[in-house]
Amino acid sequence: xxxxxxxxxxxxxxxxxxxxxxxxxxxxxxxxxxxxxxxxxxxxxxxxxxxxxxxxxxxxxxx
Amino acid sequence: xxxxxxxxxxxxxxxxxxxxxxxxxxxxxxxxxxxxxxxxxxxxxxxxxxxxxxxxxxxxxxxxxxxxxxxxxxxxxxxxxxxxxxxxxxxxxxxxxxxxxxxxxxxxxxxxxxxxxxxxxxxxxxxxxxxxxxxxxxxxxxxxxxxxxxxxxxxxxxxxxxxxxxxxxxxxxxxxxxxxxxxxxxxxxxxxxxxxxxxxxxxxxxxxxxxxxxxxxxxxxxxxxxxxxxxxxxxxxxxxxxxxxxxxxxxxxxxxxxxxxxxxxxxxxxxxxxxxxxxxxxxxxxxxxxxxxxxxxxxxxxxxxxxxxxxxxxxxxxxxxxxxxxxxxxxxxxxxxxxxxxxxxxxxxxxxxxxxxxxxxxxxxxxxxxxxxxxxxxxxxxxxxxxxxxxxxxxxxxxxxxxxxxxxxxxxxxxxxxxxxxxxxxxxxxxxxxxxxxxxxxxxxxxxxxxxxxxxxxxxxxxxxxxxxxxxxxxxxxxxxxxxxxxxxxxxxxxxxxxxxxxxxxxxxxxxxxxxxxxxxxxxxxxxxxxxxxxxxxxxxxxxxxxxxxxxxxxxxxxxxxxxxx
Ligand SMILES: Cc1cc2nc3c(=O)[nH]c(=O)nc-3n(C[C@H](O)[C@H](O)[C@H](O)COP(=O)(O)OP(=O)(O)OC[C@H]3O[C@@H](n4cnc5c(N)ncnc54)[C@H](O)[C@@H]3O)c2cc1C
Numbered sequence: 001x002x003x004x005x006x007x008x009x010x011x012x013x014x015x016x017x018x019x020x021x022x023x024x025x026x027x028x029x030x031x032x033x034x035x036x037x038x039x040x041x042x043x044x045x046x047x048x049x050x051x052x053x054x055x056x057x058x059x060x061x062x063x
Numbered sequence: 064x065x066x067x068x069x070x071x072x073x074x075x076x077x078x079x080x081x082x083x084x085x086x087x088x089x090x091x092x093x094x095x096x097x098x099x100x101x102x103x104x105x106x107x108x109x110x111x112x113x114x115x116x117x118x119x120x121x122x123x124x125x126x127x128x129x130x131x132x133x134x135x136x137x138x139x140x141x142x143x144x145x146x147x148x149x150x151x152x153x154x155x156x157x158x159x160x161x162x163x164x165x166x167x168x169x170x171x172x173x174x175x176x177x178x179x180x181x182x183x184x185x186x187x188x189x190x191x192x193x194x195x196x197x198x199x200x201x202x203x204x205x206x207x208x209x210x211x212x213x214x215x216x217x218x219x220x221x222x223x224x225x226x227x228x229x230x231x232x233x234x235x236x237x238x239x240x241x242x243x244x245x246x247x248x249x250x251x252x253x254x255x256x257x258x259x260x261x262x263x264x265x266x267x268x269x270x271x272x273x274x275x276x277x278x279x280x281x282x283x284x285x286x287x288x289x290x291x292x293x294x295x296x297x298x299x300x301x302x303x304x305x306x307x308x309x310x311x312x313x314x315x316x317x318x319x320x321x322x323x324x325x326x327x328x329x330x331x332x333x334x335x336x337x338x339x340x341x342x343x344x345x346x347x348x349x350x351x352x353x354x355x356x357x358x359x360x361x362x363x364x365x366x367x368x369x370x371x372x373x374x375x376x377x378x379x380x381x382x383x384x385x386x387x388x389x390x391x392x393x394x395x396x397x398x399x400x401x402x403x404x405x406x407x408x409x410x411x412x413x414x415x416x417x418x419x420x421x422x423x424x425x426x427x428x429x430x431x432x433x434x435x436x437x438x439x440x441x442x443x444x445x446x447x448x449x450x451x452x453x454x455x456x457x458x459x460x461x462x463x464x465x466x467x468x469x470x471x472x473x474x475x476x477x478x479x480x481x482x483x484x485x486x487x488x489x490x491x492x493x494x495x496x497x498x499x500x501x502x503x504x505x506x507x508x509x510x511x512x513x514x515x516x517x518x519x520x521x522x523x524x525x526x527x528x529x530x531x532x533x534x535x536x537x538x539x540x541x542x543x544x545x546x547x548x549x550x551x552x553x554x555x556x557x558x559x560x561x562x563x564x565x566x567x568x569x570x571x572x573x574x575x576x577x578x579x580x581x582x583x584x585x586x587x588x589x590x591x592x593x594x595x596x597x598x599x600x601x602x603x604x605x606x607x608x609x610x611x612x613x614x615x616x617x618x619x620x621x622x623x624x625x626x627x628x629x
Contacts, residue, residue, distance in 0.1 A: 032459055032463065035456050035459070035460035040464065
């Protein structure tokens, strides 16, 4: 489990921002968009260990 | 009966010469023992023979064909390769014909997203890259081989069987006039990527081959760009597949691109399609000029190596020992480092200066290097030709970000072939002062060249054998003089190089070579106070260094580096 860092209002804002950003990208480019987003966020986080933890969290319970 | 091609290969710029097959004495019943037989007269077999000769060991080179390389193939020699070629005594024609370069530019969507200037030290004689077609590389080496009284190059002679014995191997050689047996104390298998020797001994390589085919096309065209590595990512005309452009001598340009998924080599080489793509590449480069095709072929990338390079009496080297991706110009450049490592060891073993066990270090040092290259080359290959959907998506993400986000651009680095360090080899002395030096090449690394002035460099003064670089002050100390004097007579060939601010007549009597270092530049690069010394192996890798050695320490390090238990 990853630590909670965003305040509830911040999390809501990020939730809306991401939803609208995904909607704004044509379907064929969504994968690319999300991959770029992941790389940019990884660079901001600056820690390969935290990126690995994020990958693990995101990969859980997909089905 | 072996029937090599005897009409000259076609080329619009290179005049192929067909070398004659000469009937060897073995076909008429002679049955001597050759100390060394080299199988294959590619760049690596030829340099091996030249280096063996440098150490006084004769060899017979067997080559199946009667002409040099079909096509330009390996076109980039690295600085380290040129240093190896210089030590072999044949650099002049390479420098006269080759095109030196040091930087590369990568483009995406018409924008330059990455520029890399390869490091170049003012103390280096050679630039990072020298572009020269493999036909010329082989021709210059063949010319040097023909001048050597110690090398017999047999054209049209194909090895078809091998038998290992305790103290030698027997090769079965097929020729235009029939077959014969050739006995060899040692065999160097330099017979290339499709090595017959590897197959005949039943050896398998480890690693992986990558899916995805690339076209290489050499054209003559008046493109008028400088010598650089040009890379175009994901061009509009060939989505997802990159294009590389390299300039070669004789107005020839190498175009290299990946085929779209599912296309076969035959389809890609069909003249109409190939011509259409060449036009598109020239338009992309901004030079839509007329062109003429010289040679085109299809290849794929592998990162494969034998796990052991010495098998009984057979030593594998070059592409026969490993198949590496050409991204980062690995093929011939890695092979040259292999054979530079092998030649002196084999020569010492043949001359009884070292036990056969020394060859185990050739295998361990170069297998480690090959594995490192497979690892690194694999990274470049996965970027240039993503093997799966995930790698492709991330590659596309990186390219897209590269336009605005510099942080991803390091991923576009193409990881050029570089000299390997043998830090962990048992040939290094473990009783020296390696850790006490504040700089300079450490044990295992190659010596650093130093510019002495104008066109005069430290390596120019080297000879064949181990080199002891001893650093003196205004006058050598009594201990240093005694050490140098007592090292005069050596079992192993040792060149005593004395580096001094102001050489004197006394110094000339103490050393084989005296190098003036008035400004202390060499001493500085080697972080060497007066009295210090470096011992370098004949392949110029440091195997010991001390602050103030005596002859006994140097002798012990020499014994260790020759695989003799001291
Ligand atoms: C199509 C192609 C394109 C390439 N492009 C590049 C490139 O762009 N950049 C790069 O760095 N590298 C490239 N390479 C790789 C490069 O050519 C090799 O790494 C390099 O030539 C290796 O040298 P070698 O001496 O080990 O082997 P080779 O040059 O292959 O020489 C082996 C020799 O052994 C001979 N031989 C084979 N079998 C026998 C036998 N049974 N008996 C006697 N002789 C035999 C062959 O005729 C040949 O002359 C390319 C290779 C190919 C095939």
